[in-house]
Amino acid sequence: MDSNQLFKIKKGKAFQDVVPASQKNNIVAAQLNGRLYDLSETSPEEGNIELISIGSREGEKILLHSAAHLLANAIVELYPDALPNTSNEGEDTFYYDFNMQPISIEDFPVIEKKMEEISHKNLKIEKKILPKLKLLEEFSGNKYKQDKINENVKDGSESSMYIQGNYKEFCRGPHVPSTGFVKVFKLLSISSTNYGGDVNKERMIRIYGTAFPDRKMLREFLQRREEAMKRDHRKIGQEMDLFTFDNERAPGMPFYAPNGAVIRNELINYMKELNAKSGWEEVWTAHAFKDIIWKQSGHYYKYKDDMFLFTLPNGDSYGLKPMNCPGHIAIFQRNIYSYRDMPIKYSEAGTVYRYEKSGEMGGLTRPRGFTIDDGHGFVREDQIFDETVSLLKIIPSIFKTIMGTDEITYDLSVMDKEHPENYLMSYKCSSCGEKFMLRAASQEFKCPNCGSTDLEADFTMWDNATENLRNALDSLGLKYTEYPGEAAFYGPKIDVHIKDALGRQWQLSTIQIDFFMPGNFDLYYIDSSDKKVRPVIIHRAIYGSYERFIAILLEHFNGKLPLWLTPIQAYxxxxxxxxxxYARSINQKLIENGIRSKVDISDGTISKKIKLIRPMRPAYIIVVGEKESSSNSVSVRNRNDKTREYGLDEFVSVVLNEIKNKDIGQAF
RNA sequence: GCCAUCGUAGCUCAGCAGGUAGAGUGGUUGAUUCGUAAUCAACAGGUCGCGAGUUCAAAUCUCGCCGAUGGCUCCA
Structure with missing residues (x-):
């Protein structure tokens, strides 16, 4: 990526006059005091400006943005009835939403041709400042733009409009200086959306595209895209024979075939090990509960449309568990606890069922039945810090071990203190002194004891929990971003994101503080002065769900999982x-040593057998014949198609070591 | 749930101006006994997602349903 260059500018001078002649085709905008300007604008003050090159991060964004406008320009020329709404840019792509007749990707060539045409004309992209009323007039035929103007421009004030040829756009900018800058682009896909993202509003057509400074970058981008497609976990899963879906009889429910069950079990076993080391005790809970428990937990009222609910002939109503916490709470409630017993930490590979709407499912990443490495810690408030630290210590090491990645980011979601009504808060009644908890946005705002509405909010619990999470992150020197207003209504949380081999971020782990469930289930422990005290629940998942995590691992490793997770370790x-x-005896020996091995004694050539087994991604293919049988050795082929000779015993110990160490790469 | 596209053999896919299905691969059997990405041959495999309609005739056209994929919304 290009780096930007610094120049001095005087007040009132046009930015474009600072651009060296040799760079005219490379510089797309200027930045002064953190604000981006079009090159055609004049500097509002004297200062140092940064010239934004088309290849820089900001430049790419401007290019994508301008490409979106180029698309809209082409669309309105080809489809005069089309009403452009709004565009947005992502990492490498842009989209633009239109209210227009349905089109398909078969129409892309024509649209791209029109875009090229406009690009070739190299129309100047001009900025015009207009008062609000004038802007509304300019866009009188487009209610979307009018809505946008009304939303963004205050009455009596002004804003900018951009013009390229006959096309105009209400936009803040900046843009490239002329349409000719957008010369390498491609339309990618088409989808639909609703205006403003509101399902009740009209449908819009969303067209995705991309643009780059040069052809080579576009080519690379398309290759990366194709690679990501090839790595789709559904495709890899089929090639490796890991799982299947029975779409007719159990839609959305993953079935693990033997190979897939291996991966799942290895991950579960590893989690069991980790749980044991950090004091999370394994429990097991049933899958079907009478609906009273979901009514008590509150899930019923909020999520009943998304739950599997059923009534038996005798009238009993049941629901499949959409969450594991009530089950763990039921186990917690079997006993009475002293403050000395705390924390009580339960964990389970807990399968939950959520009736995801038909369009919301997707392979293993969004099934209707999935298993969470779920944990619920019942803790005293003063234990939040220690438990959080202990989790935050273990999480990065787990992902380092399994995925070989250090690229982890942390989000701290905290409450929006401007709107305490959205959260479950402690209140003290000013007239009777009663202390209780309440979520003002969804409950009647009055004292449950005397009915007074003179209530005093008490932030202590939230502040304490949030401070503990923050301190836990700080004490480990972890960098994190804080998101006010992103907390759950029942407590603050930390989310952990991992970057995979394709550069994608995945939210995996989560640590959530919960003030709500303990109240719903009237949980307590006995403190040193013999009083009942409400514990706090820490919800934690590290992998997230096994299904999603497996999908991520498959795509991260392109199916070539570390040996300990590989279903077929030797073939x-x-x-x-x-x-x-001899082949059978080798296979037997490997199996006896706990190595997952298969032997292929079918009729066929070696070449053919290798060809057919490769998609299954066995870690090591072992070919044996005269040479090996006479020297008790094996010829081993790794996943990079390199071969190597090993004495049998040596190979066994190499493999066992690789498994034991959970190595990411292969032994050779 | 909404929009678009799609659903043919275990898998990948062809057939669709309407005339009741075809290839490759895998499977089985036989021949071959083979040194690291396809040895040869024969055979078996499908109520063309399900249901209705139009028609003398539907995999093909129409409608409904069920599913899948990409988005939107949602994701405790």
Missing amino acids: VIPVSENYNN
Whole structure:
């Protein structure tokens, strides 16, 4: 990526006059005091400006943005009835929403041709400042633009409009100086959306595209895209024979075939190990509960449309668990606890069922039944810090071990103190002194004891929990971003994101503080002065869900999982029938050593067998014939198609070591 | 739930101006006994997602349903 260059500018001078002649085709905008300007604008003050090159991060964004406008320009020329709404830019792509007749990707060539045409004309992109009323007039035929103007421009004030040829756009800018700057672009896909993202409003057509400074970058982008497609976990899952879906009889429910069950079980076992080390005790809870528990937990009222609910012939109403916490709470409630017993920490590979709407499902990433590495810690308020630290210590090491990545980011979601009514808060009644909890936005705002509405909010619990999460992050020196207003209504939380091999961010782990459930279930422990005290629940998941995590791992590793997770660790092929027995004995020896091995004594050539087994991504393919059988050795082929000879015992120990160390790469 | 596209053999896909299905691969059997990405041959495999309609005739056209994919919304 290009770096931007610094220049001095005087007040009132046009930015474009500062651009060196040799750079005219490369510079798209200027930045002064953190604000971006079009090159055609004049500087409001004297200062140092940064010239934004088309290849820089900001430049790319401007390019994508301008490409979106180029698309809209082409669309209105080709489809005069089309009403452009709004555009947006992502990492490498842009989209533009239109209210227009349905089109398909078959129309792309024509649209792209029109875009090219406009680009070739190299129309100047001009900025015009107009008063609000004038702007509304300019866009009188487009209610979307008018809405946008009304939303963004105060009455009596002014804003900018951009003009390229006959096309005008209400926009803040900046843009590239002329349409000719957008010369390498491609339309990618089409989808639909609703105006303002509101399902009740009219449907819009969203067209996605991309643009780059040069052809090479576009080509690379398309290759990366294709690679990501090839790595789709559904495709890899089929090639490796990991799982299947029975769309007719159990839509949205993943079924693990033996190979997939291996991966799942290895991950579960690893989590069990980690839980044991950090004091999270394994429990097990049932899958079906009478609906009273979901009514008590509050899930019923909020999520009943998204739950699997059923009534038996005798009238009993049940629901499949959409969450594991009530089950863990039920276990917690079997006993009475002293403050000395706390924390009580339960964990379970807990399968939950959520009736995701038909369009919301997707492979393993969004199934209707999935298993969470769920944990619920029942803790004293003063234990939040320690428990959070302990989780935050373990989480990065887990992902380092499994995925080999250090690229982890942390989000701290806290309450929006301007709007305490959105959260479950402690209140003290000013007239009777009663203390209680209440979520003002969804409950009647009055004292449950005397009915007074003179209530005093008490932020202590929230402040304390938030401070503990913050301190936990700080004490480990972890960088994090704080998001006010993003907390759940029942408590603050920390989310952990991992970047995969394709550069995508995934939210995996979560640590949530919950003040709500303990109240719903009237949980308590006995403190040192013999009083009942409400514990706080810490919800935690590290992988998130096994299904989603497996999908992420498959795409991250392109199916070539670390050996300990690999379903077929060794695949033995004899050179001919004459060596079937030797091949069998190798296979047997590997299996006896706990290595997942298979032997292929079917009729066929080695080449063919290798060809057919490769998509299954066995870690090591072992070919044996005369040479090996006479020297008790194996010829081993790794996933990079390199081969190497090993004595049998040596190979076994190499493999066992690789498994034990959970190595990311192969032994050779 | 909404919009778009799609649903043909275990898998990948062809057939769709309407005339009741075809390839490759996998499977089985036989021949071959083979040194690291497809040995040869024969055979078996499908009520063309489900249901209705139009028609003498539907995989093909129409409608409804069920599913899948990409988005939107949602994601405790």
